[in-house]
Amino acid sequence: MSKRRLDPTLLVGLAMLLLLCLFVGLGQFWTPHDPFLVDYGNTLQPPSAKHWFGTDDLGRDVASRVMAGGLVDLRVALVCVVAPAILGIAIGALSGFVGGRVDTVIMRITDIFWAFPFHVLVIAIVGVLGPGEANLYLAFLLVNWISFARITRGEVLVLRELEYVQAARSFGSTDRRIVVAHILPNAVTPAIVFAMADVVLTILAVTSLSFLGLGIQPPTPEWGLMIADGRQFLFDAWWIATAPGLAIIYTGVTFALIGEGLDTALRPKG
Amino acid sequence: MLTYILKRFVQLVPVLFGITLACFFLLRALPGDPATLLLGARGGPEEIAAMKQRLGLDLPLWRQYLLFLGDILSGSLGRSVVYGQSVTKLVLERLPATLWLVAYSTVIAVVLTIPLALWSAVKRDRAPDLLIKLVFTVLLAIPSFWLGLVLVVVLAIWVPLFPTSGYGNGFVERLHHLTLPAFVIALATASLTIRSLRSGILNVLGSDYVTTARAKGNATARTMHVHVLPNALISSISVLGAHTSWVIGGTVVIETVFALPGLGSLFVESIFARDYPMIQGLTVVFAVLVVLINLATDIAYALADPRIRLD
Numbered sequence: 247m248s249k250r251r252l253d254p255t256l257l258v259g260l261a262m263l264l265l266l267c268l269f270v271g272l273g274q275f276w277t278p279h280d281p282f283l284v285d286y287g288n289t290l291q292p293p294s295a296k297h298w299f300g301t302d303d304l305g306r307d308v309a310s311r312v313m314a315g316g317l318v319d320l321r322v323a324l325v326c327v328v329a330p331a332i333l334g335i336a337i338g339a340l341s342g343f344v345g346g347r348v349d350t351v352i353m354r355i356t357d358i359f360w361a362f363p364f365h366v367l368v369i370a371i372v373g374v375l376g377p378g379e380a381n382l383y384l385a386f387l388l389v390n391w392i393s394f395a396r397i398t399r400g401e402v403l404v405l406r407e408l409e410y411v412q413a414a415r416s417f418g419s420t421d422r423r424i425v426v427a428h429i430l431p432n433a434v435t436p437a438i439v440f441a442m443a444d445v446v447l448t449i450l451a452v453t454s455l456s457f458l459g460l461g462i463q464p465p466t467p468e469w470g471l472m473i474a475d476g477r478q479f480l481f482d483a484w485w486i487a488t489a490p491g492l493a494i495i496y497t498g499v500t501f502a503l504i505g506e507g508l509d510t511a512l513r514p515k516g
Numbered sequence: 517m518l519t520y521i522l523k524r525f526v527q528l529v530p531v532l533f534g535i536t537l538a539c540f541f542l543l544r545a546l547p548g549d550p551a552t553l554l555l556g557a558r559g560g561p562e563e564i565a566a567m568k569q570r571l572g573l574d575l576p577l578w579r580q581y582l583l584f585l586g587d588i589l590s591g592s593l594g595r596s597v598v599y600g601q602s603v604t605k606l607v608l609e610r611l612p613a614t615l616w617l618v619a620y621s622t623v624i625a626v627v628l629t630i631p632l633a634l635w636s637a638v639k640r641d642r643a644p645d646l647l648i649k650l651v652f653t654v655l656l657a658i659p660s661f662w663l664g665l666v667l668v669v670v671l672a673i674w675v676p677l678f679p680t681s682g683y684g685n686g687f688v689e690r691l692h693h694l695t696l697p698a699f700v701i702a703l704a705t706a707s708l709t710i711r712s713l714r715s716g717i718l719n720v721l722g723s724d725y726v727t728t729a730r731a732k733g734n735a736t737a738r739t740m741h742v743h744v745l746p747n748a749l750i751s752s753i754s755v756l757g758a759h760t761s762w763v764i765g766g767t768v769v770i771e772t773v774f775a776l777p778g779l780g781s782l783f784v785e786s787i788f789a790r791d792y793p794m795i796q797g798l799t800v801v802f803a804v805l806v807v808l809i810n811l812a813t814d815i816a817y818a819l820a821d822p823r824i825r826l827d
Binding site: 354355357358363364365366367370371372374375376384388450453454457460470473480481484487488491494495496497499502503 | 531534535537538539542543546547550553653654656657658659660661662665666668669673761762764765766768769772783784786787788790792795796798799802803804806807810
């Protein structure tokens, strides 16, 4: 591994991630202005040296709100991918390793969930539960595990027939040990690569939900919500919706590049 | 071929049954109950009990499910609490706008995907390939609702080429109204499909029959037209089919941004109106749409590629 050069895409992605973390992390301690400070004498101001991205309809500094709002989006996106990933990997490993009827039942369930458009199912669940961060977590947990389960199952099906697993079995390893020590470490690679791509799609979904009014609620600064706010002032104050939009795109590209880079770096050569 | 189509229709039955089952029990398993959801803060215990009775929520869960299934089999998806009409009737009113949007955006996505994927694959790892990859990586990360708003500002307000919202009457007017929303969905779709089709084409380019064609001394252009392109077109059918769910999910947000009278905006309205029967009915309708479109693409694929139906 030490001889292998790091993939440039991965390096760019990681550098962008570092910058993003600094930007968002700094936003928790210091922002150019108070992101919550309402100033009616200073509404809808265009970008200037004082307000880099102008002010919104309540006179709040847009750049400060983008900085402060990043934490919510990153937190939600990461939890909404990592928790379902763990669940999905566990279910997929079980399904692939045990096989037989368990596998058939689990795969039929994923087939059916597969038919529901991702956005539709998440919106339906949040619609029934009501908006809010905790409900977003539950909705994504219920929907997002499916891809991870399918990917991991496919890997496990291949790995469990390989010689080194058969060898471990003939040495008397228990099933649990075979799965945990021999199969899972090799089976999770594609799931990790997919997780990065999934962060991109999840950030889009989370901000869409907030934009529709079904996700994070005001006055919390959040990117999707800020775009929804700016929507009413598109013609007079384009900057309100522009800044958070650019932040979402930057974040998405960051994780897309990391995913791509990991895919190249982790894929077996040849 | 007929046997293949029949077989696919028979396979549809358990899937559709599973969809109703998943939708019903998943939504019911969530904390909170539909009657409280409908009445919100207004409902006292008595109103909630009355609403439960009205919606049949006082019955055992399995009987409620059978009633729901019975409703579906009789062609009705229940009754909207807010509109007081059958869900099916409202769905049929709103369906055309969504189908227009899906069809139009699919056409645009195909027009973008096939040439760009071909170009990308042929120029693998060279400037055009890297540029296409970069552009569509950025496009994938753009929230569609934001891109929709940007296009409205630029192409509907600054340069008034397209209407900002609405659906229009007649074929031409409709195309004109739906161009921006369809384009937004198509860009998001193309950023996924170009990638899949590119790797599909790379497989074809590396296959024995293309090597043979080249070895026989065929010119590159002829090899592309006779051997690579037809196969690329066929795989684009299945690549697009795999992203149906993505396209239909995209319509929900985009219809709201462009105020289109489709299923997606009806769905969002129902969520805000806490119209439980509508939410449940529409969730099933969306899944059924995905399944039917996937079936259509599978059949189209089988018609185009004899190996599938002989399997």
